[in-house]
Amino acid sequence: MPDPKQSPMDRALTLAEQAAGRGEVPVGAVIVHAKTGEILAACGNAMRASKDPTAHAEMVAIRKAAEALGNERLEDCDLYVTLEPCPMCAGAISLARIRRLYYGAGDPKTGGVDHGPRIFSQPTCHHAPEVYGGINEARAGQLLRDFFQAKR
Amino acid sequence: MPDPKQSPMDRALTLAEQAAGRGEVPVGAVIVHAKTGEILAACGNAMRASKDPTAHAEMVAIRKAAEALGNERLEDCDLYVTLEPCPMCAGAISLARIRRLYYGAGDPKTGGVDHGPRIFSQPTCHHAPEVYGGINEARAGQLLRDFFQAKR
Numbered sequence: 001m002p003d004p005k006q007s008p009m010d011r012a013l014t015l016a017e018q019a020a021g022r023g024e025v026p027v028g029a030v031i032v033h034a035k036t037g038e039i040l041a042a043c044g045n046a047m048r049a050s051k052d053p054t055a056h057a058e059m060v061a062i063r064k065a066a067e068a069l070g071n072e073r074l075e076d077c078d079l080y081v082t083l084e085p086c087p088m089c090a091g092a093i094s095l096a097r098i099r100r101l102y103y104g105a106g107d108p109k110t111g112g113v114d115h116g117p118r119i120f121s122q123p124t125c126h127h128a129p130e131v132y133g134g135i136n137e138a139r140a141g142q143l144l145r146d147f148f149q150a151k152r
Numbered sequence: 153m154p155d156p157k158q159s160p161m162d163r164a165l166t167l168a169e170q171a172a173g174r175g176e177v178p179v180g181a182v183i184v185h186a187k188t189g190e191i192l193a194a195c196g197n198a199m200r201a202s203k204d205p206t207a208h209a210e211m212v213a214i215r216k217a218a219e220a221l222g223n224e225r226l227e228d229c230d231l232y233v234t235l236e237p238c239p240m241c242a243g244a245i246s247l248a249r250i251r252r253l254y255y256g257a258g259d260p261k262t263g264g265v266d267h268g269p270r271i272f273s274q275p276t277c278h279h280a281p282e283v284y285g286g287i288n289e290a291r292a293g294q295l296l297r298d299f300f301q302a303k304r
Binding site for chain 1: 199200202203204205206207211214215218219222223224225226238239240241242243244246247248249260261262263264267268269270271274275276277278
């Protein structure tokens with residue numbers, strides 16, 4: 001049972017830690033309905049467990065939230081994720097019409113929002129969320145560094 | 153039962169036509185294992201039917217092929233799709249390590265391969281497939297034009 005006083009980003013960080021415990025790259029994502037405050041999805045990265053190259057935490061959360069709402073457009077929803085989304089996830093965020101994106105650590109190597117292809121800044125991007133980066137960045141980044149250091 | 157003499161792109165076009173019949177944007181995708189010639193996935197766009205913003209034909213096909221192989225890396229696999237992939241799908245193609253991408257019509261408005269963010273040309277892209285665009289382009293493009301014209 002999640003702590004009701006935990007912020008969405010704290011919850012996403014807990015999910016990232018749990019993902020690391022399963023041998024997944026530690027990323028967690030939470031989708032909140034902005035009008036009701038309801039948490040529609042709270043997911044960790046599941047690429048390894050599901051053997052699915054598309055099962056980044058954000059993708060799993062977007063699919064689950066769309067299922068919960070019965071709608072492929074998540075127009076009044078905000079996404080909290082511990083790492084800057086990659087181009088695939090940024091594309092899905094745009095397609096899903098997510099209202100706001102809050103992310104933790106920036107990702108110069110594989111990010112797609114403030115690094116790499118900067119999906120939302122493209123003139124061909126039809127919907128860009130409001131973006132707030134660097135939320136709990138130190139903790140989110142440390143989780144990833146610890147994970148990859150232990151792998152070496 | 154698909155015609156065994158049909159090329160993968162012809163099959164993708166048939167899937168796109170069938171998608172249009174269901175009110176989906178007409179895009180079809182086929183994934184072939186290059187070494188065995190086996191068709192691992194053959195899917196049409198399913199965004200509306202599944203109310204899932206990530207259910208582009210390519211994404212559904214990649215997930216299905218990974219499930220068929222029991223592996224999140226589709227390293228010896230080729231993807232045939234009737235439309236230039238969007239940034240989300242191009243990101244997924246890279247993550248899945250698809251060997252070759254054959255696509256039909258170019259998509260200046262929402263493409264992510266030869267238009268828009270050009271995902272595979274980014275210095276932060278870790279795996280880029282060989283890309284062959286313009287396969288059966290006229291038929292693929294006409295399908296889309298007919299679909300959107302009928303909508304207006």
